[in-house]
Amino acid sequence: MLSIRGLSKRFGDVVAVDATDLDVAEGELVCLLGPSGCGKSTLLRMVAGLAASDAGTVAIAGRDVTGEPANRRPTAMVFQSHALWTHMTVARNVAFGLRVRRLPAAEIERRVAAALDLVGLAGYGKRLPSELSGGQAQRVALARCLVVEPRVLLMDEPFSALDAHLRAHLREEVKALQRRLGLTILFVTHDQEEAMEIADRIAVMDGGRLQQVGRPGELYAEPRTEFVAGFVGLMNLRPVAVARGRADWLGTALPTRLADGPATAGVRPEDLVIVAAGGVPVRVERVIDFGSARRVTLVAADGTSLRLQTTGGHDLAPGAALRVVPRRIVLYRDGMLADTLVPDAADIAA
Amino acid sequence: MGRRIDPATIAGWCLAAALVLFLVGPILTVIIYAFAEQWRYPNLLPTRWGFRFWNVMLGRADVAEAISISLAIAFTATTLSALICWPAAYAFARLRFPGRQPLLMAFLAAQAFPKFALFIAIAVVFLRFDLVGTFWGVVLVQLVNTLLFMIWIPTAAFRAIPPALEEAALDLGASRLRVFIEVTLPQAAPALAASYILAFVGTLFEVDASLLIGAPTIRPMPILMLSLSAQVVVQHAAVLCVILWVPAFALLLLSRRLMSARTIASGLGA
Amino acid sequence: MTIALGRTRARVRARWAETATGYALVALPLAVLCVLVLMPASVAVVETVIVTGPDGPRLSLDHYTAFFADPFARRNLIYSLIQTAASTATVLAIALAIAVYLRFGTGRAVRVVHALALFPLFVPAIIAAYALIRFLGPNGLFQMLLERVGIGGYASPYLTPLGPFIGFVWEGLPLPVLVLTAGLAQVSDHAIEAARDLGAGGVRIFREILLPQVTRSLLIACSLVFLGIFGSYTIPYMMGPAAPEMMGVFMQRTYDQLQRPQDAQVQAVVSFLVCALVSVAYVRLILKERR
Numbered sequence: 001m002l003s004i005r006g007l008s009k010r011f012g013d014v015v016a017v018d019a020t021d022l023d024v025a026e027g028e029l030v031c032l033l034g035p036s037g038c039g040k041s042t043l044l045r046m047v048a049g050l051a052a053s054d055a056g057t058v059a060i061a062g063r064d065v066t067g068e069p070a071n072r073r074p075t076a077m078v079f080q081s082h083a084l085w086t087h088m089t090v091a092r093n094v095a096f097g098l099r100v101r102r103l104p105a106a107e108i109e110r111r112v113a114a115a116l117d118l119v120g121l122a123g124y125g126k127r128l129p130s131e132l133s134g135g136q137a138q139r140v141a142l143a144r145c146l147v148v149e150p151r152v153l154l155m156d157e158p159f160s161a162l163d164a165h166l167r168a169h170l171r172e173e174v175k176a177l178q179r180r181l182g183l184t185i186l187f188v189t190h191d192q193e194e195a196m197e198i199a200d201r202i203a204v205m206d207g208g209r210l211q212q213v214g215r216p217g218e219l220y221a222e223p224r225t226e227f228v229a230g231f232v233g234l235m236n237l238r239p240v241a242v243a244r245g246r247a248d249w250l251g252t253a254l255p256t257r258l259a260d261g262p263a264t265a266g267v268r269p270e271d272l273v274i275v276a277a278g279g280v281p282v283r284v285e286r287v288i289d290f291g292s293a294r295r296v297t298l299v300a301a302d303g304t305s306l307r308l309q310t311t312g313g314h315d316l317a318p319g320a321a322l323r324v325v326p327r328r329i330v331l332y333r334d335g336m337l338a339d340t341l342v343p344d345a346a347d348i349a350a
Numbered sequence: 351m352g353r354r355i356d357p358a359t360i361a362g363w364c365l366a367a368a369l370v371l372f373l374v375g376p377i378l379t380v381i382i383y384a385f386a387e388q389w390r391y392p393n394l395l396p397t398r399w400g401f402r403f404w405n406v407m408l409g410r411a412d413v414a415e416a417i418s419i420s421l422a423i424a425f426t427a428t429t430l431s432a433l434i435c436w437p438a439a440y441a442f443a444r445l446r447f448p449g450r451q452p453l454l455m456a457f458l459a460a461q462a463f464p465k466f467a468l469f470i471a472i473a474v475v476f477l478r479f480d481l482v483g484t485f486w487g488v489v490l491v492q493l494v495n496t497l498l499f500m501i502w503i504p505t506a507a508f509r510a511i512p513p514a515l516e517e518a519a520l521d522l523g524a525s526r527l528r529v530f531i532e533v534t535l536p537q538a539a540p541a542l543a544a545s546y547i548l549a550f551v552g553t554l555f556e557v558d559a560s561l562l563i564g565a566p567t568i569r570p571m572p573i574l575m576l577s578l579s580a581q582v583v584v585q586h587a588a589v590l591c592v593i594l595w596v597p598a599f600a601l602l603l604l605s606r607r608l609m610s611a612r613t614i615a616s617g618l619g620a
Numbered sequence: 621m622t623i624a625l626g627r628t629r630a631r632v633r634a635r636w637a638e639t640a641t642g643y644a645l646v647a648l649p650l651a652v653l654c655v656l657v658l659m660p661a662s663v664a665v666v667e668t669v670i671v672t673g674p675d676g677p678r679l680s681l682d683h684y685t686a687f688f689a690d691p692f693a694r695r696n697l698i699y700s701l702i703q704t705a706a707s708t709a710t711v712l713a714i715a716l717a718i719a720v721y722l723r724f725g726t727g728r729a730v731r732v733v734h735a736l737a738l739f740p741l742f743v744p745a746i747i748a749a750y751a752l753i754r755f756l757g758p759n760g761l762f763q764m765l766l767e768r769v770g771i772g773g774y775a776s777p778y779l780t781p782l783g784p785f786i787g788f789v790w791e792g793l794p795l796p797v798l799v800l801t802a803g804l805a806q807v808s809d810h811a812i813e814a815a816r817d818l819g820a821g822g823v824r825i826f827r828e829i830l831l832p833q834v835t836r837s838l839l840i841a842c843s844l845v846f847l848g849i850f851g852s853y854t855i856p857y858m859m860g861p862a863a864p865e866m867m868g869v870f871m872q873r874t875y876d877q878l879q880r881p882q883d884a885q886v887q888a889v890v891s892f893l894v895c896a897l898v899s900v901a902y903v904r905l906i907l908k909e910r911r
Contacts (some may be wrong), residue, residue: 052631068631071519077521083514087536097522113405141518148522302580362729365721369736371791377743379761385756391759392767397724434648449641453650458670459905460657461844462899464851466868468890469658474667474881491895501649555744558868560851565876572746579750585748595747602742 001026001184002047002152005054009042016042018055018208024152027182029175030213031195034205036232040188040348041156043205047186049073058283061151077154078144082137084129090116090140091125093199097148115147116140118177127176135166142174146181155187159194163238171198192232197222204228204294226332229266236306240265240331247331247341250300256339264332269295269309271327282306287316298324366558376596383588393451403585412574413590421487423560424553427492432546434499440534441471442501443508457501460494473562483567491559498547503609507541508534516552544608546576551598664885676895683886692863697890699864703781703856704849707788711845714789714839715796720830722797723804734801741794749787749858753778758788763861783859784866788849796841836905843902849893867891 002024009017017039024030032040045051047058049070057066065073074099084093091112098108116122119139129137138158145153155174159167175198178185187194195202196216204211204219204227214225225227230237238249243260246253282298285305296316298306308324310316329341381607383389383578384403386396406415441447460468472491473482511534519529557572565568571594578587671680687693700820717738723731740748756762757778766774777783807830813824831838860866864874867887875884892899 048517048521048522052634071523071525072441073521075521076520079514079518081512081514083512083518085515085519085533087539096519096524100523100528143519144522154521207355356727358725359727359729362721362725362727362733365718366729366732366736369739373736373739373793376748376755376790379755380732380747380751382761393762394761394768405716434652438646438649441645445638445642446640446647448634450642455903456650457653457684459653462658462847464663464847464867464891464895465852465889466853466871467660467895468657468851470736470881470884471664471877472656473875474885475646475660477881485637490656491651497649497653511731550757551744553744557746561853561877562872572744573752575746575852576858578872579714579753584754588754589787591747595743598744599742605740 001028001061002058002185002186004047005057005059007043007046007058008054009039009046009051010054015208017046017053020208020210022203022213024184024186026184027199029178029183029185029187029198031199031202032186032188032205033195033199033202033231034190036190039208040124040190040207044077044154044156044186044188047152047346048077048128050077050176050321075153075154076148076150076248077156078141078145078158080136080157082129082134082141084130084132084137084140084144084266088129089125090121090132092125093129093140094125094144094147096144101148112145112275115143118146119143119216120173133163138162138170139173145264146177146183149231151184153183153185155185157188157190160189160191167194171269174198197234202232204231206231220310220338223266223330224337225334226264226266227344229330229332234269234307234309236267236269237264238304239263245302247329249326249329250272250302251289252280252325254341254343256335256341258331258339261333263338266328266330266332267306267328269307272308274308274310274314275314275323275325277323279323282324284316284318284320284322286318298322377588380588380591382582384592386585386588390583397468403583403589405604407586407589407593412569416569416571416574417593419424419485419568420554420572421494423488423568423570424550426485427489427553428496428546428550431493431496431500431549433544435497436504436542439501439504440508442505454501454505457498460497469562472559478564483565483569488560488564488570489567491563492556493554494594495552495559499545499552503545504538504542507538509539540608546607547601547605551601555594555598601616622843664889667882667893668886668889683882684890687883687890693887695864696867696870697782697894698796698851700870703866704783704846707785707792708842709847710785711789711792712796715793715800715841718793718797719800719804719811719834720826722801723807723830727872735795738794739771740791741798743791744856745852746858748791749855752783752787752790753859756783773873776858779861781861783861784856787855787859788852791794792845792849793856796838799837799841802829802835803837804830807833812829834909837888840902843898843905845877846898847895849901850891 002022004020004022006019006021007017008015008019014235020043021029021331022043032043034040042051042318046053049065049068049072054064057064059065060074076316078162084090085096088096094112094115095108098111105110111123116125119142121139121143122138124136124140131141132140141158141298157204159170160175162170167212170263171194174185179182185197187195190231194258199216201215201325202212202219203215206227212219212228214222219232223235229235240247240249240263241261242248242256242258242263245255247256247258251266257271280300285299286297288295293309293311294316296308296310298308314322316322329343330337331339331341383395385399385401387400387402388398389396442450453581469491472494476482476491477486480616515537519533520526524532554570555572557576560568560570560573561576566571571590572574575587575590575594578590581587659687666682668680669681670677671682672678706889718733722734722737725733743751754760758776760776761905763774766772776785793895811829812825815829820828846864850866851868853872856866857869857872860869867890869885871887871891873879
C-alpha cells in the first residue's frame, strides 16, 4: 500500500533521513521506532507531503505521489498535539475533510456521526475542543482523519502528551480499530513498549537510517545491529576482545568465527543462568521483584554491572555471591551482527 | 471573634483610594460637568443639573462635522493600514525570506523618534506636496501612527498559531487558500480585531499629527476639543468629552477582552 | 538521478517563489515607513545643514549655532529635558511600587488596584488633559474637596511646570505597570521563599531577585515613556506654562504661528539628537532579546 524507495532528506549538513526503503502492506500497522532526532518524524512528514524530500520516491496504492503536495495525497495525519481547530466545534472539525471533498451535507452529517461513534464520542459533536479532555481531543483528531478514509493513516507520537494509563488505553483502541477496519497505519513513536504492543512490524531508526525492520518478537530475538540490541528490550552490552578465535567475556573465552579484533558482546538478562560451579563469579547488588520474575543487578569482579532475569527460586539477597554463565551471546562488530554464540559446558569450563 | 486587620490590606486599600482620587477623579469631574447647568463655587456638586448643554452641543453643525470627518479619517487610515500591514504580518510570521527579522525590527523606527518632532519633519515635506490641510494628508500621517501596532501584534498572532493546525488541514486535502481562510484567519481573528480597534481609537483621538497636517481646513474632533477647552463655558468641552470618551472606552475595553495586556505591551516591543 | 535533479530545481524555484512573495507582501508597509518616517527625518537633517549663501549651497551648522545661541530656545530645550526626566523617573517609581504591590499583595484590593492602574490606557490624552484641568485647576473639584476638609491655600498646578508633570504621570502610568507586572510574575514564589529562607531581607530580595528579572522591561518602558513625553504636544500645550515651553509646543508655534517651517525643522532635528541616546538604547534593548 505504501512504498518508500531511497527517500532522503538533509537539513544543511545534517542528514535527517538517509536513502530509506520501507514498505507497509494493506491493513498493516508499522511502527517507526527510534530516539528523538533519529529522523522518524521527518520520514513521516515526507510521506504526508508536509516536508519535501531531496531524493527517492513515495508511492501510495501503486501511485507515485513524490511530487504531490500534502493536500493531494491520500494520507491523513494525527499529530502529537491534537491540532484541533479551536474555533470549530468537534463536528465541524471532523467534517472538514469531507467539506473539502464537497460531499453533500446529509452525507457529511451521517459520516461525521459514524466517525465520532467509532471513537466512542457519539453526541460530542456540538462541543468545542476546549471542552474536551486530552484523550477525547486526540480521539476527535483520529476521527477527523478516519472520516476521509485515507489509504494510509499517519500517526506522529499521538499519545505522548497523555498520561501513561490513558496512553495504554488509547493504544488498545487504535489497535482494535485498525484490525476491525483494516487500516494501513504508519505510526511514529520513541517508546519501545508502545511499539512492541501495537505494531505488526517495527522499523527501528537511528541517525537517519533504518536499522532493522521486523516483527516485534523478531527484533527482540535477533537484533541485527548493536543499536537495535541496546534500544529494543534490555541487553547487557560490553566490549570484548577477540583473539585466536575466542572472545573473552568476563574471563570466559568463547569460541567464535570472528577474526581477531574488538567487538561488542550482548547477553539478554534471561540468557544469564545461575550455576552451582564454574562460570563468572558475581555479587548481587539489587533485586527488583516483579512477582512473576525477578530482575537482579549483579556486579562482576572487575566492576562490570550485569542484569539478570530469573523465575527460579534462588536465594538472591543483596551481597550474595553467585556464579553465572551466558546461555546465548550475540557479537557485534562495527555495529553489525557478526556472530551468535551458544556456548556449551565445555566452552565455559575452558 | 475580632478579625485580624492585615496592614498590607489597609495599605492596598489606601493605594486604591489614592488611585481613585488621582485617576478617576478628573474623569468623574468632567462627567459631572457635562450634566451641570450651573456649578457655583464652592459647592461639591452642581447647583443645577440638566441636559441644556447636550442640546446645544448635539445641535452644533461644527460638532457633527468634526465627528464625521474624524470617523472618516480613522476608518480610512485604519483600513488602509490593515490592508497593507496584515499581509505583511503574515509574511513576517510564516514565510522565509532573507532579511525577514531586520525588516520586522525596522518598524520600531517609527516608535524610536520623539513623535512631535517627527510630525514636524513630515509636515515640512507635506507642505511641498500640498498635502497639508488635506484629508489624505491627515490619513497618510495617521498611517505612521498605526504601523507598529498593525504589524507587530498580528505578526505575533500569526506566529502563535501552531503549524500543526495548518498542516492538519492541508493534509486533509484543503488548498493553501482554504487553509488560510478556514484555519489561519479565524485563529488570528481576535488579535487582528484588537489591533484594528487599538489603531482606530488611537487615530480617532490623535491630536498632534492632525493639528499639524490638518490645519486649518481639516478639523477632526480632538482639534475641536482643543479649541473648546480654552473657552469660558466649561460644559461645552465637557459634553464633547463625554460624547467622545464613552464609545472609545467601550471599544478599548472590547479590544482588551480580545487580547491580553501582555500582547498590548509586546506590540510596543516591551 | 535526473529525477532528483529536477526535483531540486523545483525546490529552488519554490524557495524563490516564497522569497518573492515575502518581499511583495512586506513591500507596501516598508514603503510607508521609508516615505513617511525615514525620508522626512533625513530631509530635515539634510536641509538644515545646507545653507544657501551668495556663492551657492554649502554645508554649514549655522542653523544649529543659531538655535543654541538663542537663550529662549536653549531654555526650552533644557526645560524639556528636565521636565521629561523628572516625569519619567516619577512614573517609573510609582509604577514599580504598584507592580510590587500587585505581585505580593493579596485579596480584593489587588484586583481593584490593577484595574485602576490600567485605567488611563482607556482614556485618550486629550480627554485626560482636559479632565485634569477641570479637576486640578483653580476652583476645580480637587480644591473644593480640600477646602471641605479645611485645607486652604491651594495653589493649582495648572499652567505651571507641575501641570504637565501631573499629566505625564497620569497618561504614562499604565505601560510600565503592565510591563513590570508581567516581569515580576515570572519570579516564582519559591525563588523568593528560598531567598528568604537563606536570610535575605526585603531590600536584598528586591535588588537581587526581583529587579534583575525586570531590568530589561524596565529599561524598555523607561525609553518608551521618555520618548513619549519628550515628543508630546497635547499635555504640555494644554496644561503647561507659556514660557518656558516644551519642545513640542515650541516647534508647533514656530511652524504654525511664526510660519517658519525651517526653524521648526532645526528644532525637530535637535529633538532627534537629544533623544538619539534613548532611541538607540530602546532599539538595542529590543534587538537583544530577539537574537
